[in-house]
Amino acid sequence: MKGYNVAVVGATGAVGNEMVATLAQRKFPVKKLTLLASARSIGKTLTYMGEEVPIDELKEDSFKDIDIGLFSPGGAVSQKFAPIAVANGCVVIDNTSAFRMDPDIPLVVPEVNEHAIKLYKNKGIIANPNCSTIQMVVVLKPLHDAARIKRVVVSTYQAVSGTGKKAIYELEQQVLSIYNNKPIEKKVYPWQIAFNCLPHIDSFLEDGYAKEEMKMVDETKKIMEDDTIRVTATTVRVPVFYGHSESVNVEFEKDLSPDQARKMLKKAPGVKVVDDPAKNKYPLAIDAAGKDDTFVGRIRRDESIPHGLNMWIVADNIRKGAALNAVQIAEVLAARYL
Ligand code: NAP
Ligand code: 3JN
Numbered sequence: 047m048k049g050y051n052v053a054v055v056g057a058t059g060a061v062g063n064e065m066v067a068t069l070a071q072r073k074f075p076v077k078k079l080t081l082l083a084s085a086r087s088i089g090k091t092l093t094y095m096g097e098e099v100p101i102d103e104l105k106e107d108s109f110k111d112i113d114i115g116l117f118s119p120g121g122a123v124s125q126k127f128a129p130i131a132v133a134n135g136c137v138v139i140d141n142t143s144a145f146r147m148d149p150d151i152p153l154v155v156p157e158v159n160e161h162a163i164k165l166y167k168n169k170g171i172i173a174n175p176n177c178s179t180i181q182m183v184v185v186l187k188p189l190h191d192a193a194r195i196k197r198v199v200v201s202t203y204q205a206v207s208g209t210g211k212k213a214i215y216e217l218e219q220q221v222l223s224i225y226n227n228k229p230i231e232k233k234v235y236p237w238q239i240a241f242n243c244l245p246h247i248d249s250f251l252e253d254g255y256a257k258e259e260m261k262m263v264d265e266t267k268k269i270m271e272d273d274t275i276r277v278t279a280t281t282v283r284v285p286v287f288y289g290h291s292e293s294v295n296v297e298f299e300k301d302l303s304p305d306q307a308r309k310m311l312k313k314a315p316g317v318k319v320v321d322d323p324a325k326n327k328y329p330l331a332i333d334a335a336g337k338d339d340t341f342v343g344r345i346r347r348d349e350s351i352p353h354g355l356n357m358w359i360v361a362d363n364i365r366k367g368a369a370l371n372a373v374q375i376a377e378v379l380a381a382r383y384l
Contacts (some may be wrong), residue, residue, distance in 0.1 A: 049077030050380060053112045053136070055104055055127065056119035057081035057092060060211045061141055061259055065116045065370035070095050072373055075380060082108055083119070090276060109134035113250035116372050117141060122234055132170030134321060137379060139172045139372045146173040146265060153268045155180050156374045158187045158315040163378050172375055177367025178202050178281065178290055179265040184340045184366070185359050186296065188314045189307055190270060193353070197276040203284045203291040204247060205331060208363050209234055222292055228331065240285050245282040256281055289331025290363040298353040304345045311342055316366070329360035337362055338370055 051068065056062040062083070066287070069076055079094055082104040091098040102108065104119065109131040117124050117131075118141035128138045145151045152162035153173045166172045175183075178200075179371040186195060206213040213234045220230045220240035230238055237244055247258035259279040267273050282289075311319050320329045321343035329341035348354030361367060 048366070048380075048383065048384075049075045049115040051078045051111050052076050052376075053080040053082055053109065053115045055082045055108075055115055055117040056123075056141075057101060058083040058087045058090060058211075059079070059118055060207050060214065060364055061118035061368045062116075064364045065118065065372060066092050066094050066099075068365070068369045068373045069116075072377070074373060074376060078111075080108070080112060101306050106130055109136045112136040114139065114376050114379065116369075116376065118368065118372075128171055137166055137170055137172070137384070139174060139204075139375050139379075141165065141174045141368050141372055143227065144173075145169075145171050146175060146261075147226075147268065148173075153265060154375050155183055155269055155371060156378060157264075157314070158183050158269055159271065160378055162284075163375060164383065166379065166383070172379075174368065174372045174375065175265045175269060176258065176261040177208060177361075177363040178196060178204065178279075178292065179262050179269065180367050180371055181290060181340045181359055181361035182262070182294060182365075183266055183269050184316050184361075185311065185314070185342050186266075187270065188317075189296065189298070189302060189355075190272070190275070192306070192310055193295055195270075195272075195275050195300040196299055196358070197278075197297040198266070199295040201282065201293045202247075202258075202262075203243075203282055203286070203293075203331075204258075205285065205286040205288050205290055205363055206239060207288050208247075208290065208367075209283070210312045213239075214287060215286055217287065220363050236282065238285060242285060244283040245280065247283055257332045286331050288362055288364060289360055290333035290367060291329070291331055292359045294357050294359055295348055295353055296355050296357070297348070298355070301353050302355060304347060304355065307345050307357075311345075316340055318341060319343065319345075329358055331360055334360045336365070338365060340366055 152165040328343040344358035
C-alpha cells in the first residue's frame, strides 16, 4: 500500500498526542511522521510505533514533503499555517473552528457525511467538527433519516480534557489541594472546577450564548445538510477527565418509538446502544474513555410533545470527538482520493 508523509501539528497537546496514538493503533500507512509544535517543545519527543520521534518547531517551511497535515494547534495558528501547508501540496485536516463554517470547506463526520470529503479539492482543507457536535450527529443522523428531526434541545456535561492538557492538570491539582486542605489554584477556568459544574465553555457572545453552544447549533445543520433543524444548546464543564456526556431531547416530524430508535441505532456505524435501566446499564464517561464508539442509552419518549424522544449520548471527546474522527477522514482521503 502507498505510504504518506504525515505531519501532526500541535503534537504535544491533548488532541495531538491522541492523533499520534491513533495513527499507530489504526496502522495508518505513514511513510514518515513529522511532529510539530511551538518553540517551547523543542527537545521533546513522542513515541510512535516504538520509536522516539523528535518534536520540531512549526515554521513556514515545515510542509515541504508533507502529504497530510493533522492540525490541532489552536485556531489562530491553523488560520496562518493551514494555507501555507496547502500551498506546499499538503491536504489539511483541521481540528480547530477556524474553517468549519467556510461554505467551501467540508465539515466531516465520516459516519454522517463521508461524501463531503471530496470537497477538500476546493481549498485543500477538511474541517473536523467540535467534539460535542460529533458525538451528537453520529446518533442523530440515522434517526433524522427515518423520522425527520424538527428540533433538538441539548445540554452537555463536558470533560476538562476538552480544554487541553493544562486543564487536565488543573483538575488534578485542585482535587489534591482540596483533599490536603490547601488553597486551590485557578489558571484555566474562572472558577473552581473540582467538585463543581461551570455553565461556561469558550467565550460568551453578546446574546448570552457561549461560543461552544453556537458551534453545536451551526455545525449540526452543516454536517446534517439541513438548515431546517432547529437546535438549542447549553454547554457545561464538569469535573470529569475524559468523556463528554449529553442529554439530548429530539422532536421529530413523524412518530419514532424508543424501540424503533434502539433498533436503528444498533445498526448505525460507530454507535453502541447501552440501554437497560433495569440493570443500571446506560452510557458512562468512564466507560467511553479510550473507546472509539459513541454510546447512547436512556432512550425514552418525551411525553410532553407528539413525536419526541430523550436520550443520553456519551463519547471520548479526545478520540471520536477529535483525533479518531480526523484519522478516519485521513483514511478515506488515502483510500479514495490521494
Ligand atoms: P493543548 O493540549 O493545549 O495543546 C495545544 C497544542 O498546540 C500543543 O501541541 C502546542 O504546542 C501547540 N501550539 C500552541 N501554540 C502553537 C504555535 N504558536 N505553534 C505551534 N504549535 C502551537 O490543546 P488541545 O486540547 O490539544 O487543543 C488544541 C486545539 O485543538 C484547540 O485549540 C482546538 O482548536 C482544537 N480542539 C478541537 C477539539 C474538537 O472538538 N475537535 C477538541 C479539543 C481541541 P506546545 O506544547 O509546544 O505549546
Ligand atoms: O471544550 C471542549 O470540550 C471542546 C473544546 C474545543 C475547542 C477548544 C479551544 C478552541 C475548540 C473547538 O474545537 O471548537 C477551539 C476552537 O478551535 O475554536
